[in-house]
Each structure stands twice: as C-alpha cells, then as structure tokens.
Amino acid sequence: MKTIVKVILPVLAFTLASAAAVSTNEAKIKESKKTVLIQGYIQNPSAQNCDPVDEVDCVTTASTQACMTIEAIPKRVFDKDESNACNVSLYRVEN
Structure with a gap:
C-alpha cells in the first residue's frame, strides 16, 4: 500500500502541474491576440x-x-x- 502511494502521488502531482501549465499558456495566448480600438x-x-x-x-x-x-x-x-x-x-x- 505504501509503495502504491509513493508511486501514484508523484505521478498525480506531475499530471496536475502539467495541466495547469498548459491552461495558463493558452490563456496568455488568447490575451495576446486581443485587439484595442x-x-x-x-x-x-x-x-x-x-x-x-x-x-x-x-x-x-x-x-x-x-x-x-x-x-x-x-x-x-x-x-x-x-x-x-x-x-x-x-x-x-x-x-
């Protein structure tokens, strides 16, 4: 049980961090494409x-x-x- 937690927890943390980084990058791209009158x-x-x-x-x-x-x-x-x-x-x- 402890082995599974030691393996799954870092993988889960890495997955969440990757998803956050991708969504932040997409928001920056959308922001940079906005125009100003x-x-x-x-x-x-x-x-x-x-x-x-x-x-x-x-x-x-x-x-x-x-x-x-x-x-x-x-x-x-x-x-x-x-x-x-x-x-x-x-x-x-x-x-």
Whole structure:
C-alpha cells in the first residue's frame, strides 16, 4: 500500500502541474491576440489633412485586408506618423 502511494502521488502531482501549465499558456495566448480600438483617420483630400473617424478595430500589422470605414461608400483608414500626416496603413483584424 505504501509503495502504491509513493508511486501514484508523484505521478498525480506531475499530471496536475502539467495541466495547469498548459491552461495558463493558452490563456496568455488568447490575451495576446486581443485587439484595442484605436483612433483612425481618413485623408481629406491629402495625407497632410486628416479627418478623424470613430475608433476602429484595426492594427498596423500587415494583413490581407485594408482597414475601411463603415459607410455606404467605405474609405481607407490610416494612422498618423511622426510628422502628423495620416499615411500609416491600418489593416483589419483577422480572427
């Protein structure tokens, strides 16, 4: 009986620790993929003259689709650079 406890108890502890580590890692991955709403701008009519749009769920990391406004005629949304011109491309968040 004592031998079984000496063998099973460490195995059980290792199993629980492994399960906790995996679930913690998955939570960190999900947290890192969350997006933050950012202020976007449209060029009106040039990159030096920017009009703000409502906060958009877009990122600066390149993806396949450009960030667009939600209007009848969508317009491309940009972020501002160091010179305060709206010419930094924004992209839609891909889930």
